[in-house]
Amino acid sequence: MDLTQLGWNAAREDQFAPHRAKGLVPARVAVEDKHYYRVWTADAELIAQVTGKIIHEARGNHSKLPKVGDWVAVKIPANEEKATIHAVLPRMTQITRKNSGRDTTAQVLATNLETIFLIHAADISFNAARLERMLVMAHDSGARPVVVLNKIDVCDDLDALLAEAQRLAADAPVFPVCAITGRGVKKLAAEIKPGDTVAFIGISGVGKSSLINRLYGDELMPTIEVREQDAKGRHTTTWREMIFLPKGGVVIDTPGMREFHLWDLAGPGTRETFPEIEALALNCHFRDCTHTQEKDCAVLTELNAGKIPRDRYESFVKLQRELAYLREAGKRAGWQSRRKSDRVAHRSFNKAVTHHKSRR
């Protein structure tokens, strides 16, 4: 296969030069399992393992190990089955989420993505707050978010749900689809350009694998067989896997998560999810204003004047609270470096906003 179809380009070829000089070849991680990786080179699909050096250098930080979507430098020994991964190329984008429970280490879901499909079902499982959280994750990833409303065949009032989803999604497009009948799937497929990589993210059962099967045009990924009162025989996705579409483009199927937690500790994502409220917050009297009770709070003033919808305000405050909690948890874990880079990001954002304002 031509590696450019998998997203290889001149910039990556440049980055790869030192590895090439050592006789290593470029490959992309398609599957990550507990004990091995499946990688694609231009010529073959190989089973690969990381070198001890990579494990040592990661020092227990799992996010530094190869993840699905990563470009890696592999050595293919003659007469030996397994290839070895000697280096991970810098990631262009990556989507991360907080691990469940009290563990506040980040989990990398997929890397080097152009686009992220945030899959939701147009049924009772639809949840506005979850969509907002997923949008924050997506904005922070560096990839372009696309909201997908699947299962429109079971929705009674699609117009209302679409309007709600579009309002929450702000600038991100929303695509109504049905994986069963194929309605809307062609339009969605047009969002996947040749050479692009798209990750499918969403809670279990929303139809991520079903949609990928539709896009592939064949039964490829096992999907859940929904049975009443019976969880047996479920074919739920248990690992992340990259699939090359026949018409070009790479998709990454991910296992559904039970819930989305925010990993980001005040990264730029929140601002893109609530841009109008963040812009207001810059005018609050107190720099650490929580926008709940403070005097001279610009957000509360606008809220009381009816200029911000109350539910949107409430989601915003809830998100701020969750971020504050994570920040505290991070502090307790002695998590300095990330917070420092956050402060830098925060400053440059404020500068950008101020600059924008002064030009108006």
Ligand SMILES: Nc1nc2c(ncn2[C@@H]2O[C@H](COP(=O)(O)OP(=O)(O)OP(=O)(O)O)[C@@H](O)[C@H]2O)c(=O)[nH]1
């Ligand atoms: N009515 C309806 N059912 C759908 C649609 N898409 C998927 N389903 C059903 O929803 C169930 C779950 O689909 P999957 O594709 O396995 O869901 P998933 O998101 O991959 O789930 P995980 O792998 O657990 O994360 C299956 O029974 C599908 O047949 C749709 O558009 N309409």
Ligand SMILES: [Mg+2]
């Ligand atoms: Mg699945």
Ligand SMILES: [Zn+2]
């Ligand atoms: Zn305020």
